[in-house]
Amino acid sequence: MGTAAATGVxxxxxxxxxxxxxxxxxxxxxxxxxxxxxxxxxxxxxxxAAHGTEGLTEPAPAYGRRGAVTAATQLALFTVDGLIRAQVRRDTGAWHPPTDLHRAYRRWAATQSDWGPDERREEDGWLAREEWLYARRAPARACLLGLGNAVMGTLERPKNPDERGPEAAVRSAPFGLLVGWEPQLVLQLAVEGAVQTHGHPTAYLAAGAHAVIVHGLARGEAVDGALQRTLALLAAHPGHPPVADALRHALGAVRQGMPTAARVEELLGDGTAEGALAVAVYCALVGEDIRHGLRLAVNHGGPSSATGALCGALLGALHGETALPPGWLTELEGRPTVLELADDFAMEMTQGPALHGPAVSAPGWLARYPRG
Structure with missing residues (x-):
């Protein structure tokens, strides 16, 4: 994987x-x-009290059904869409991925106010026409405010500069799948995506850290190695100590014996981005399998969907799709869309020149991911 990512072959x-x-x-x-x-x-x-002394051990209903996702997954999918569109637009010389991400996030914001995809423009591409994405699933106020106008946040002028929540980190895993990129560039792009909604350094650096850990795992590294690289890269960024300390705390907790809900809650702290990331890393390290890791990650008094998503991304990048619990996947809302988008992303990253470029153009691909 490392050789292919580096050479493009x-x-x-x-x-x-x-x-x-x-x-x-x-x-x-x-x-x-x-x-x-x-x-x-x-x-x-x-x-x-609701699920027994072990807490929740199998999927339960939310939003009227089992397998329902929140706004965090919706935004993660639009992150993937934005990254594919950035690659496609690279042929035009208009190479600025943060702009494509902002446009993608604005397409998500439209799903939170429109009734459905009936009037979506062709240049919005296929994802914005997926009707199930128009459900409003507890979107964070920071996301609605940050994406509520056409002004793009930047590191110098971030949106919501006091926002420390985990939502930007939850949508940052797709940046880690840019396996041909250097890890410091992955971190930078994840940060630039995060400041569209979460402008506090703790929040946007947690997003960058999560992306870099996923990047290492997707390239075949072990969790510990990916974490050490992440800590080294964080050190160059102002405001990094809370995130770095949280990750070191997670590593230290691994050596403290059998995992418990109390230890998870200690790592979580007040439920802001760095604590949620620490919980995800800890549960990925100590989980006996993916089920066990996810059960540890969600049974606490904090943002359970966020810690579950962060941990699930790490475990999925580490082990691949076949290690995921099949019974849980069968009920997952939007699974066909997630698979289609995942395969499109993989095809773009490995075979993009055969889809679009100076010598070739696949009209069907450009209809799915318009350059506009």
Missing amino acids: WGRAEQQDFRSRVRGTLLGAAVGDAFGAPLDGLSLDEIR
Whole structure:
């Protein structure tokens, strides 16, 4: 994987491995989001009263059904859409991925106010015409405010500069799937995507850190190695200590014996971005399998859907799609869309020149991901 990502020359086995990790990351994040969604807003005592002393161990209904995802998954999918569109537009010389991300996030914002996709413009592409994405699933106020106008946030002038929530980190896993990029550029782009809605350094650096960890896992590294690289890269960024300290705390907790809900809640702290990321990393490290890791990640009195999604993305990138619980996947809302988008992303990243470029153009692809 590392050689193919570096050289841009992909063998069949490498393409298949990459596609499995892309699918695993996006499906894992969505499954974790849906698994945690019924617990959002509940204390640990309330969770145990409703689901038993072990807490929630199997998917339960939220928003009227099992497998329902939140706005975090919706935004993660639009992140993928924006990244594909940025690659497609690169041929025109208009190479500025943050602009394509902002446009994609604005397309998501329209789904939160429009009745449905009936009047969507052709230049919006296929994802914005997926009717199930028009459900309003507890979008964070910071996301609605940050994307509520056409002004794009930048690192110098971020949107919502006091916002420390985990929502920007939850949508940042797709940046880590840019396996041909250097990790510091992955971190930078994830930060530039995060400041559209979450302008506090803790929030946007947690988003960057999550992306870099996913990047290492998607390239075949172990969790510990990906974490060490992330800590080294964070050190160059002002405001990094809370995020770096949270990640080190997660590593230290691994050595403190059997995992418990109390230890998870200690790592979580007040539920802001760095604590949610620490919980995800800890549960990915100590989980015996993906089910166990996700159960640990959501059974606490904080933002369970966010920690579930963050952990699910890490485990999916590490193990690939076939390690995900099949019974949980069967009920996942929007699974066909997630798979289609994942496969499109993998195809663009490994075979983009065969889809668009100076010598070739696939009209069907450009209809799905317009350059406008």
